[in-house]
Amino acid sequence: MIELRGLTKRFNDFTAVDGVTLSVASGEILALLGPNGAGKTTTVRMLAAILAPTTGHAFVDGCSVVEAPREVRRRVGLLTEHPGLYLRMRGDNYLDFFGRLMGLSDDERRRRARALLDQFGMSEAAERRMGTYSKGMRQKMALARAMLHDPKVLLLDEPTSAMDPQSAKLVRDAILGLRHHQRAIIICTHNLAVAEALADRVAIIQRGRIIAQGALPELRRRLLGPPLMELRLAQRVDGTADVIADLVRIEQEGEDWLRYSTPEPRRSNPLVLRALAAQDVRVITLSRVPRSLEDVYLRAVRSEDDDGMYVVDGRVVEA
């Protein structure tokens, strides 16, 4: 549904996006992560056919952003970084205006607007001037604008920013609903918890280049190494590591705990437990050490900073 091939954007001498290659299928959510100024917004603007790529290609639902920019814009719903509402307008008039620009019929505009306002709990506020809205309400109205023409592709920049937890959940549910309806979605966010909760795949961009991309478990494995297990004992650790050292790799140990890594926990963990039981070591818990998207992100960004290596589709390559 969305395909980017070697997409590059230069502003004079500055390269904002450098050879980005990505794809997002129908019913898939990709989280595009990266530090400020990494090139996320420029990438999204090229996908929305607002900026033309300097080189490379991007296709949205089969339409080239260079050759058919208007068709691309019909197929894309864009939630911009700032809501960018017309504050002197009423909410319902605002959606009606954008519905007209998107070419929706009168009936369709009314029906879609009403459904979206209901979905986001904004029906009562729709008759008020948007200047009176809270930040969260403005964000929801902007999201309703992006979804109004039922686009096949959604590009969402910080979709839950400035929202209270209840509104944020409404929006997250709406996004998951869109995935269910086979929409292709790219989310740009600094909120890694949201990205982790929603995204099927993650792409990390830094200095205009994709430094890592793939499904989260795959990225964890590649960037952070094999899964890390934590063993808590009902006794001191003394000598325990030696018992299992042939089976797994010991990473850390404390007074009554130790951590080991293993590429295949399903196979190794029973062996570890059996070996410990044979030595009469009493185990309280054996659990996987949680490794969040934040760990993956920081590792990817740091390794790019440190040694110029980056990860594409799980492979570590040189910058």
Place this chain on the structure above:
Amino acid sequence: MTLAAEERGHEGGRPWPSEPVRLVLALAQREIRDTLRDWRMVIPMVVLTLLFPALMSFVADMALNWVARYGADIVGDRLMPFLLMVVGFFPISFSLVVALETFVGEKERNSLEPLLATPLSDAQLYLGKTLAAMIPPLLAAYLGITVYLAGLYLFEGWLPSFRLLSLIVLLTTAEGLVMVSGAVVVSSQTTSVRAANLLASFIIIPVAFLMQGEALIMFWANYSVLWWILLFLMVVDAVLIRMGIHIFNREALLGREIDQLDVPYLWRTFWRHMRWRSWTFGFEREQLPPWLRWVGAIGGLYRYHIPSILRRSWLAIVTVVIGLGLSAWLGFGFAARYPLPAQVLQLDNVSPEMFTELPAVDWLPTFSVWGVLANNVRALVGATLLAVFSFGTLAIALLMAPMAIIFFFVLQAAQAGYNPLLFFSAFVLPHGVLELPAAIIATGLAVRLGATFISPPEGMTVGEGWLRALAEFVAVFVALVMPLLALAAAVEVHVTPAVVVWAFGS
């Protein structure tokens, strides 16, 4: 659904307005409503539309009665049309405020990007915004004119002729369109409302001068001149709208974040366009000795670079040649209309001293090679500077003026009984054969330098296109035009007088 059907949208069956027009109107409608919701816009507009014209008609009535007491009725007769123009102009001055704010204001409020993400084309966005900036002030202007005329009719029973009223209404409309189209261009090329307001001086100052000129003409009551001004304004409107549509694009609106003068970048861009391919005489460059490389570099300039620049400039050069043809026609026309007395053009006693005495006339250059060369270079550089500020037009006009004078004298010579071909061949051709192509080429490149603002080269920003035009102008001026002018100056000083004396001397 086919793509064409999709383009028509869901209401494709509706014959008119078509989908593109409806999108423009939808955009304009929203903008107009937004303007009319802002009390800071509405109150001054009401004052200028209703109160000010009513006050003007009252003032006109008082003034008429007062000047009538001193038998100066003519002052009153001139005052009423003048005030008619003023009450029309004041409300349209608001169009400037609205138009300046159109794009850059939306950009500052972050509401531009969602608009740019819609299927609206660049032209639709531009037209919708321009219409929105034009319609309220223009309606206010028409209403103001109506209020003024109603008041004057009630007080004095005076109504303008249909011709005068049409003229004022059309002038008001054209002035509004000039201000709006200029301001929309400014608004789409700046990054802040503050910068747009500063650049608005380029619109306000010429319009202020124009208004002063129009005021003088109104008191002179030579309304036919105003029709010519109207024609001029319509040409300017067309140029500005063309420029606005051509240089307006989403990329520039969002890509430009800071109005920073990046001198190193400007220099690099200029220098990139100054460089050219060397002529290597069929060898690898490395195989050539250094001195031949140097010769090859100069050779490449004349073999590749200058011809490619001239090919790119063909349209501008042809335009200049057409302008020269027009200047010949003007020169002949004036000569036929204003024949000089026979004794003025006496060539029978022409002598070499006649040429050396020329510097006695203050404004002419010293009749030496350096004097003539310096004068020609100065004139062409001056024309180029004017071209930059006039989209290239003044450069052509400046070249047309001396050519018109030459052709004026050619016909005068014929009327005085001399052979016009001999006159032209003796006085102009010896040095003109070098000077004229040099001037045409330099003016053509100057036209490109000015016209780049209206129509930058494909794939280039206005700034980059202009730097390329400047680099090409400099290259051609230094490498081709100046040598030709130097040769022409030498011929003009040393050969032309001899030819003239040989042809006409006693």
